[in-house]
Amino acid sequence: MPARGDHDARRRDVTEAVWRVLAGRGFGGLTLRAVAAEMDASTGLLTHYFPNKQALVAYALDLADERTASRALREAPPGLASLRAALLDVLPLTPAASAMNRIWVSSWDVALADPGLGERQRRRYENWRARLRPHVATAVERGELPAGPGTDDAVAAAAAFTHGLVVHALFDPDAYPAARQTAMLDAFLAALTTGHPMPTAPGADA
Amino acid sequence: MPARGDHDARRRDVTEAVWRVLAGRGFGGLTLRAVAAEMDASTGLLTHYFPNKQALVAYALDLADERTASRALREAPPGLASLRAALLDVLPLTPAASAMNRIWVSSWDVALADPGLGERQRRRYENWRARLRPHVATAVERGELPAGPGTDDAVAAAAAFTHGLVVHALFDPDAYPAARQTAMLDAFLAALTTGHPMPTAPGADA
Structure with missing residues (x-):
């Protein structure tokens, strides 16, 4: 033995x-x-x-x-800077982050095919958005982001933008070097700060 | 025989x-x-x-x-409306569109594991962005979007946002009904129109 x-x-x-x-x-x-x-x-x-x-x-x-969960995360001041840091922590800006993302994107196939794994995946991203939400709320308190009824949509938009950028950067790393991914994220966050209303009213044409 | x-x-x-x-x-x-x-x-x-x-x-x-390629596409006036229509054509707003997206998201696993399929996937999304680009260019000509050096980044951001929203909506359809996806896309496009500069200068901190 x-x-x-x-x-x-x-x-x-x-x-x-x-x-x-x-x-x-x-x-x-x-x-x-x-x-x-x-x-x-x-x-x-x-x-x-x-x-x-x-x-x-x-x-x-x-x-x-x-x-x-155990990877090193960026430190940043509260509010918009923390939101930015949390999204940069996800993007494939380094070989290690690319390898991790490659594994997660690949896991979507098994998660879509199995109800139990799909539910686990749903909760994983719900939890991620819940962790991003306080950063957006603090950014609103600090006047870095406009107040309004659209906080959940702003969080969901930031999460969607980041994951989509992950996918495109994984398939085309030459077109999406780290500096461009970062610039695109900064432009996205800058657009959030302009205070354009987030239309969340029910009945928007679908 | x-x-x-x-x-x-x-x-x-x-x-x-x-x-x-x-x-x-x-x-x-x-x-x-x-x-x-x-x-x-x-x-x-x-x-x-x-x-x-x-x-x-x-x-x-x-x-x-x-x-x-053969699915029915929305008709829309040139410019921003055509960009919006092209992105709505991708989102999982109907059962048929959800089924199609479910297949594409699942294909990313095989594409990431095979260099030939990965290259084909890279070109697929490069071609998609190339088809979106004239809508953005026309929107700039018509004054619907701000002129600037960031057209390619605006196209890439719209493509990333849309694909990320596809993924989140597939895993959590109850949280992302068609009306919310549409409202989120409209908010994203509204933010693009605000004319906030798209920082694309090299040397942005990565």
Whole structure:
């Protein structure tokens, strides 16, 4: 029977192999066989950790959540500067941030195909918007953003703009270097500050 | 040997089965076996059409391109109204548009994992931005949008905002009904019209 230390070391090997497969091939390439090959082990060994594909995907999503939560974040003064910092924390401005985003964008396929994972994804982005909201509220208090009924829409717009920019930058990194992504975000935030009313009235033509 | 009519009918059956698998399970669930089961045929029959998984994925992407290109588009006057119409054409405002977007978002996983498909995806969005650009240019000529050096960034921002809103609306349709998506797009376009400078100078802090 292996000693406890061996057991922990093997767990870490499995974790790193899962991460490398995700980073290289995304969720579409994440299989027990691929992880086993990545760590030069047998598929049989992997089934001790993951009885099936679903368990492997769930573990990979936990791992992505954990590594996303534990990454270094920018410090910024309260208000608009904190909103900007929180959005910059998401954009693929560095190789590490690009790798993380590549994994998340790839996860959307499995999340759309599975109601449980889809609900988890829905809550993940709802929680993200809830974390952005106080920055917008503080920016309004400080007079950096116009007051109005559209705070939730402003938060949702900032979140949508940022994720869309993530996707376009991942597919075309040459067209979206870090300086351009940052300039586009700053232009977006500048437009928010102009105080143009956010039309949220029901009955807007759809 | 089957008559020509039978052959064409069978091709149509294959096409519809591929589409139903994509709509229900995305690219992650697209396998020869799943398509065969969908049409109550043998996997062997499918190999006459698709020698391997790559051929099936390539066919599915062609099909998504074809159905995207042939969908009904909104008519609108030139300029800002045409930009708005082109972006509304993309948003998941109807069940059919949601199904189409669900397929495209799911395709990002396979596109990120394959350099050839990734390049095709890069060109797909570059072409989309090129189609949006004349609307922005006309809007500037008509005085609906401010003139300035930031036309390409305005086009890229509109494209990013729209795709990000697609993703958030797909995962949380209750929070993003059609009226809210439309109101958010209108607020975004209103912010573009305020003439706030688009900072595109190199050296912006990244």
